[in-house]
Amino acid sequence: MKNQLKAIFGLSALFFLTSAFVVAPSSNESRDAQEQDAKIELPENVKAIVEKKCMNCHKPDARNEKAKEKLQWVKVPQMNKEEQEHFVAEMFEVLEDGKMPPERMVERFPEMKLTEEETKTLLAWVEKEEKRLKGK
Ligand code: HEC
Numbered sequence: 327m328k329n330q331l332k333a334i335f336g337l338s339a340l341f342f343l344t345s346a347f348v349v350a351p352s353s354n355e356s357r358d359a360q361e362q363d364a365k366i367e368l369p370e371n372v373k374a375i376v377e378k379k380c381m382n383c384h385k386p387d388a389r390n391e392k393a394k395e396k397l398q399w400v401k402v403p404q405m406n407k408e409e410q411e412h413f414v415a416e417m418f419e420v421l422e423d424g425k426m427p428p429e430r431m432v433e434r435f436p437e438m439k440l441t442e443e444e445t446k447t448l449l450a451w452v453e454k455e456e457k458r459l460k461g462k
Pocket residue numbers: 376379380381382383384390392393396397416417420426427428431440
């Protein structure tokens with residue numbers, strides 16, 4: 327019994343050691359790391375739209391707690407890959423359905439509504455980010 331246990335311990339130690347070598351760095355590790363680190367950038371034309379029509383509710387000192395909790399533009403350039411994917415998916419949803427700015431706001435301030443041109447600009451931007459995330 328003792329010997330059997332020893333054998334099991336020996337084997338697992340051996341397995342542990344070999345697995346350390348199996349996960350050796352792959353040749354394109356630095357490329358992967360770069361992609362992993364890549365951040366979302368807001369080009370000037372996107373920033374201008376966001377400042378004008380989206381920022382009010384989605385900033386750290388916004389009074390709209392729900393909006394603030396869901397999205398803060400200042401955090402967008404710091405998002406990790408998973409958060410970026412989530413953000414991009416949500417942006418597609420709100421842009422395609424015309425959900426933002428919320429209807430209640432647009433009713434009171436019609437000038438807040440995104441123009442067709444602005445929607446296109448934002449969509450083109452998130453499409454580009456999506457392609458980057460998918461490595462295309
Ligand atoms: C009047 C305040 C207000 C403005 C302006 C506003 N939002 Fe929002 N936004 C909200 C609220 C409130 C929520 C949370 C909605 C919910 O959870 O139902 C939200 C949620 C979101 C979400 C997350 C979607 C989700 O379903 O959780 C995205 C993305 C978003 N907004 C993008 C935008 C963009 C882009 C603009 C500018 C075109 C914008 N918002 C302008 C209030 C606002």
